[in-house]
Amino acid sequence: MWQYTEAVHDHFLHPHNAGPLDDANAIGEVGSLACGDALKLYLKINKAGVIENTGFETFGCASAIASSSVLTDMVKGMRADDALKITNKDIATALGGLPKQKMHCSVMGQEALEAAIRQWKGEPPVPHALEHGEMVCKCFGVTDAQIIRTMRENGLKTVEEVTNYTKAGGACGECLDKITEIVGKELSLKPLTEIRPKPRMTNVRRMQLVLKTLDEEIRPRLESDGGDIELVDVDGRRVVVSLRGRCSQCRSSDVTIHNLVERLLREHVEPDIIVEEA
């Protein structure tokens, strides 16, 4: 028996925004009957680019239905461009977590959302990960690009996790060697910049990376000079810090901020980070 959270039960038993939306102008469809789950997501996006209304139809288990339901709540009232920043992890988190074997349900939600918005923008309604890359799992139609992206967004480290999140390798198992190779390769080229999901980053993720970079990269260097640094705020791409210890009296603190802190944050977090001193 799966251990589902209360939120999963609630959304499954009383799904929000269930059913098709007649005036939808963005529809994303992912999955198939053969795969065992499928989602058709309906969005009504207004002229200002804001998602006004949502609907969904899902064929699948309780967590697939709950993921669809919570997603339609999350995006309602959001700007379409902001909605594109939602990751599968955000969906799972909104449900208070999903059993690890069920994470692919949240991935399906994210992919349907992306497909819908792309359709609205006039782009081919295919999740971008499917466009590029080579087909790895023929049973579930998963590409290497999709596997790598899901690995990066969720910090996956094993083949089993890849199967739980993408279903790849979960049927005939023929592609498991290929997945092992992809996982090995991905984990071996692991400077922090590579983990960073390039197309979009949530505030939470950005915050985590900033903290990690401060802890692992920046602080040790300052400490060797008897200084320290404190994070004051992260506001979009603006990172506010305060120098401590000997750094705070240092006349070249400006240089430290720009040549060290900003450079490292740009390298490890996002290329357009701006660092300011509080």
Added chain:
Amino acid sequence: MRTVYLDNNATSAVDQSVLTAMLPYLSTLYGNPSSMYAFAGQASDAIDNARESVAALLGAGPDEIIFTSCGSESDNTAFWSAVQTQPEKRHLITTRVEHPAVLNVAQYWERQGYRVTYLGVDNKGRLDMDEYTGALSDDTALVSIMFANNEVGNIYPVQRMAEAAKEKGLLFHTDAVQAVGKTPIDLRHLQADMLSLSGHKIHTPKGIGVLYVRKGVRFRPFLRGGHQESGRRAGTENVPYIIGMGEAARIAAENLQEERMQVANLRDKLETNLIERIPDCIINGDIENRLPNTCNISFKNVEGEAILLMLDRLGICASSGSACTSGSLEPSHVLRAMGVPFNYAHGSIRLSLSRYTTDSDVDYVIEHFPGIIKTLRAISPYKD
């Protein structure tokens, strides 16, 4: 909330008289049957009686009954013994629709270099006798064919199949875990060399199984050690459970005929009503030839786990062959072997009854089931 237990092919309720028979051996009569004093002798005598009851249920002799820990151990032992006693033979025959307790064992031996024939089934889950007889060879160390299928309930023609194996002098094993107590088995006519059964499917607690080994068949123990079970299965006897097994076998033998009718009537009522009230569903399996207690229905365009969770809210216990419940990402191997279309395979539900299932249980399910399918179909993107 009421509980309607319709998952008896998974496990079954412990019979009160089974429990009563076991209790003394869980408390005061704790002697080791191998000991020499009269106090322990009581346990030893009780085991002899239990062995006779199990033998009587199967039409076997008591010295052909080995108590094990579960059906899986019995199946593993059958393969082990067949392979070890005939090291020159390198071929095994089984089916694609076996329980994992046989299927995974066959695959294990395949990895050890054995050639394994997995017999296919048609869309009703039936085996092809010609394919079977064509596969029999002098190199075959063991034929293992399930007596009845756990998912769809099909009863296989093991009697004819065992005869065909016998004619070639080949060893024949049958996993009868789902069949015992539900359909008559008489080893005086059925020429199987080995047969596995499990107690908890016939109302004992979990943790007791039996392997029947026909007298004269060469045997090698799977579990080595002490001399218990005439040196064929080491380990101090699980006395209370063996006693429970004996009592369950006695009750099964006594009630088999009457119970079959009663259970089949309820199953048929349940099945007919569900099929009538719910559009777009199919019965999986061979309705001409299946266990009286098993009903496996597929509902188009809905997913089994979602159905199970909604049933669970009403206290109805069932199981599904859908991917999401199988722990894998694919629907059950049995339904796939049968070629059940995907839009049906993911929505399969197994309802399995027992002597404890009542008419009112069946009415309750008939009343609530159609609404569940309707709700789920309303939010499914697939409408036809």
